[in-house]
Amino acid sequence: MTFSIVATDGTAAGVAVASKFLAVGSVVPYARLGSVDGVTHVVGAAATQAMAKWSYKIDALDHLRGGHDAAYAIAQVTAADDDREHRQLGVVGADSQATYTGSACMDWAGGRSGADDSGRYAIQGNILTGEQVVADMEHAWLDSAGDPFERRLVAALLAGDAAGGDSRGRQSAALLVVSPGAGYDASGVLVDLRVDDDPDAPHELARLLDLNDLYFGGPQGVQPLAGELGVEVTERLATLGYSGGDVAQALESWAGVENYEMRLSPDGIDVRVLAALRQATD
Template structure:
């Protein structure tokens, strides 16, 4: 009933998942900074999330942790699970999962992933997700997870249709107030949940992402920014103070930089004052 990717890139861990199931993000994904990430699906056993993260935290590699957890579960043949830890990745598909069901897991040291799905249109869904993961190698983790999810959706996804999707990822120092949550987004009931999830993530990055492509507030750019801020009703003795006031009002304070103005903040300011 679900397809997902669980992955690690550097110190970041995350899960992206979609399903013809209400609020799939409330059931399937979990991740813990410095430990790993887990997806439980197909008659999901939610207890796997804490159990597997606990085993990973204790130093067990993903394949051993998954084998131990499923061995204790009488319902394991109805389950499907993906696990990624430090230096390890594993996937499990029980023999009683509804077809098509299967998965793949790989670890190349710097990155690792487990991709799995059940009640899919066919193996092409997993294949497409794996290709998208590799083709997005230059992107940060959350974007790679979304790229893989979108590829699986485009390849057919859940054979019953679409309803919900979710993205949950962690990374030290990321997110609002550097809380470590790289992304925490859910689309619980939607006709095109994967596309909607990507839209929400673009907004999430704008509000909670780190400054990028920062330009000094000098010369013509400083004059433009000062003029646009004044048009928006934000005037101060210096342009940096006015910018901080406007950014705080618009909830862009995570992207403020002492070195100038972030590219996406500048784009938002231009759009707001065009």
């Protein structure tokens, strides 16, 4: 009932998943950071699905943190479970990857895993329209080498959806990515997005990722608030009721209301903030 990709590029680890199941993000994905001698590092990521067992993902990453590889982690957590043939599990670590599909998982069910210079991945799914779903996910992951890690995960998920995805349809999707020092509070959580109930959940997840980048990405393409641009921004902000003081103060006030604080720069206006201001006043 679910298809997912679990991956790491060495600096980040995460999971993208979609399913005809309510709030799949509350069950399937998990990713963890660790620390050695005060230095934070990627431990790995995991996805538990089919007849999902929540503890699988926690226990698997405990094994990774203990120095074992992904295949060992899967062997250990499945060996102790009488219902393992009804379950799927994908695991990636800093130097290993593996996927498991129990023999009793509903057709089509299976997975593939691998590694290259751009990272490690494990892709798996069950009740799919066919093997092409995981094949296209793998191709999308490999073909997107060089793109931002979180974008690669979503690209793979969308490729699986386009290939047919869950044979029963769409309902939910999720994206979880961790990376040392990432996130607006430097907690290490780069992205944590969930679409719990939507008839086009994978594409809604992609839309939310765009918003996540807009709200939490750093300044890009900053242009000075001078000359014609300074006049334009001043006039547009005044249209929205932000006037008085200098243009930088008015921009800061508006950006605070719209949650664009992460993109503010003392050197001028961020290109995406400018686009949003223009859209709001056209």
